[in-house]
Structures are given as structure tokens and as C-alpha cells.
Amino acid sequence: GAGVSQSPSNKVTEKGKDVELRCDPISGHTALYWYRQSLGQGLEFLIYFQGNSAPDKSGLPSDRFSAERTGGSVSTLTIQRTQQEDSAVYLCASSLVVSHDYGYTFGSGTRLTVV
Amino acid sequence: AQSVTQLDSHVSVSEGTPVLLRCNYSSSYSPSLFWYVQHPNKGLQLLLKYTSAATLVKGINGFEAEFKKSETSFHLTKPSAHMSDAAEYFCVVSDREYGNKLVFGAGTILRVKS
Numbered sequence: 555g556a557g558v559s560q561s562p563s564n565k566v567t568e569k570g571k572d573v574e575l576r577c578d579p580i581s582g583h584t585a586l587y588w589y590r591q592s593l594g595q596g597l598e599f600l601i602y603f604q605g606n607s608a609p610d611k612s613g614l615p616s617d618r619f620s621a622e623r624t625g626g627s628v629s630t631l632t633i634q635r636t637q638q639e640d641s642a643v644y645l646c647a648s649s650l651v652v653s654h655d656y657g658y659t660f661g662s663g664t665r666l667t668v669v
Numbered sequence: 670a671q672s673v674t675q676l677d678s679h680v681s682v683s684e685g686t687p688v689l690l691r692c693n694y695s696s697s698y699s700p701s702l703f704w705y706v707q708h709p710n711k712g713l714q715l716l717l718k719y720t721s722a723a724t725l726v727k728g729i730n731g732f733e734a735e736f737k738k739s740e741t742s743f744h745l746t747k748p749s750a751h752m753s754d755a756a757e758y759f760c761v762v763s764d765r766e767y768g769n770k771l772v773f774g775a776g777t778i779l780r781v782k783s
Contacts, residue, residue, distance in 0.1 A: 587770070587771075589773075596773050596774065597759065599770050599771070612727050613770075645713070647713075657771075658771060660712050660714075662711070668777060
């Protein structure tokens, strides 16, 4: 598609359950990023993938969070044993390359609510 | 040290008056700087970016920003606010110090009064 697609757009889950969030980047974009936007907290970097290189996981807040990117395209962010503090909007972005010269194209996000 | 500081969490202007959203950054290298806008319940949209070319950068919807290295600032301006400009604005820095990731400021909510 023309833009970055994320699904689901909204997810409500019970505390302790696992969730999977999906991101479909722009075709041909080699770099893919996950950010989290919590109320009043701004945007927090989680992880990024660049081609076949090892991902930069430095922003993942705990070992309950993991992400993978299959075939250099679609990415899935998994949160295990969800907690209420995981409630946030999870944003995916893609970029043609990893370079500090490039801006990213963001998806509309997945709003996760843990009850 | 805070990498990006947006000096105002909220700015309120009247329609037709100038807009100034202030941003200061810290960087050990040659940074790229961006402004993104987020309208309510919408995704992030790139307004403009500076990547070591002209220091005055023009973006969409009449916005512009000036890179001032001596002041480590990248303030966003618009001569005349429109109601549709009401949104949250994020100043963003990226350079090798941050591993080429985008580092976001906390955001400034712009309110436009009629």
C-alpha cells in the first residue's frame, strides 16, 4: 500500500494476556521502527530493524516485549503478560534507509488498553 | 542531558496571528532536525526537516523553521495561524549520537482561538 499500515487499530486486553501488534511498512522501505506514545509521556523509542542486520532493541522496556520482522517486511510487536502500564498507542514507522537524514513515515498506530 | 527540549507544553494564539513553537536540542555531531504534527486521533505527519542544507527550512501549510547552531535551536514559525493548525507538534532530532534513531521532544499543544 501507499502508507504504513498497522493492525488492529484498537485492542483491549485483560491484564496478564499476551498481545500481538502488526505493522506493514511501505514497500521497499528497509528500515522499520516501533515507538510507544503514552498519555503525557511523548514518544518513546522501542526497537528498530534495518535490513538483515541485528535489530536495535535498546528501547524495549522489559523482557516482556519482543519484536520480529519477517522477510524484511511485516513486523510483529509482542507484549507478554500485559500490565496496565503497557496501555499506550504503539506506532510503527518505516524509512527508505536508516540514516539520520531521513524522516520516517508513521502508521496511525494501535491503541492498546489493558484492563 | 535532555536531547530535545520543547520549551512550551502549551501555546495559545488567536487566528491570524503568528505562531512560534520553541525547540532546543543537544547534539555532538551534525544533527538532522524535524518537526512533526499530530492532529487529534490522527497519525504523525512530517512538517519539515533540516539536514545540513539551507538553515531556513520551509515546510507544508506555511510553516518554516530556522536552524541556529550557535543557539542550538530549531524554532517553528508560521506568520498567520489558522484554526486547522490546532494540533500537537513534536520537535525531533537525529544523529549518530542517537544511533540514527529519531528522538522526540515532549510535544507542544497548539491551541488556535477564533
